[in-house]
Each structure stands twice: as C-alpha cells, then as structure tokens.
Amino acid sequence: MSIEVNIAKQAIYDLLESKIKTVEAKLDTLKARAESAKANVEINAVKELLTKELVIRKKFQELKNSAGERWEQTKADLEARIADFEKSVKGIQSKAKAS
Numbered sequence: 001m002s003i004e005v006n007i008a009k010q011a012i013y014d015l016l017e018s019k020i021k022t023v024e025a026k027l028d029t030l031k032a033r034a035e036s037a038k039a040n041v042e043i044n045a046v047k048e049l050l051t052k053e054l055v056i057r058k059k060f061q062e063l064k065n066s067a068g069e070r071w072e073q074t075k076a077d078l079e080a081r082i083a084d085f086e087k088s089v090k091g092i093q094s095k096a097k098a099s
Contacts, residue, residue, distance in 0.1 A: 045092050052085050 059078045066074050 042092065042095070045088075049085070049088055049092070052081070052088065056081050056085060 056078065059074060059081060063071065063074045063078055
C-alpha cells in the first residue's frame with residue numbers, strides 16, 4: 001500500500017473517530033439532561049408528598065378535636081389519606097431503587 005493511501009485512510013479514520021466522539025458527547029449531554037429531569041421529577045414528587053403530609057397532620061389534629069359522628073368521618077378520611085400517602089411513598093421509593 002502506498003503512503004498516500006495510508007494517509008488517506010488515516011484521515012478517514014480520524015474524521016470518523018471525531019464524528020463518533022461528537023455523537024458520544026451529545027449522548028452524554030442527553031443522559032445528563034435525563035438524569036436531571038428524573039431528579040426534578042423526584043423533587044416534585046417529594047414536594048407533593050410534603051403537602052400531603054401537612055394535610056394528614058391537620059386531619060390528625062381535627063380527629064383529636066372531634067367527637068361522635070364527625071370523629072368517625074374524620075377518622076375514615078384520615079385513614080384513606082394515610083393509605084394514599086403510603087402508596088405514593090412506596091411508588092417513589094421503587095422508582096428511586098430502579099434507577
């Protein structure tokens with residue numbers, strides 16, 4: 001093989017390698033954005049859970065201060081909210097473990 005052919009091949013290899021590195025860099029950027037987006041989703045989910053927790057705490061205080069039929073209704077509402085809260089927490093935990 002002539003020197004010119006080897007130089008031409010090396011130029012092609014260099015060009016292709018450069019293109020591969022450029023695409024890999026773009027992929028790394030996309031992966032970083034995806035990780036950031038996932039983190040933002042988890043942050044928003046936790047914020048939502050904190051709001052639910054505040055409501056549960058208020059309902060718990062209502063339960064302590066209520067009596068009779070109102071106590072039963074508040075208790076049922078509180079139990080439903082706690083069940084939903086637990087389900088939401090488990091969902092976030094499982095998503096976090098999966099990633």
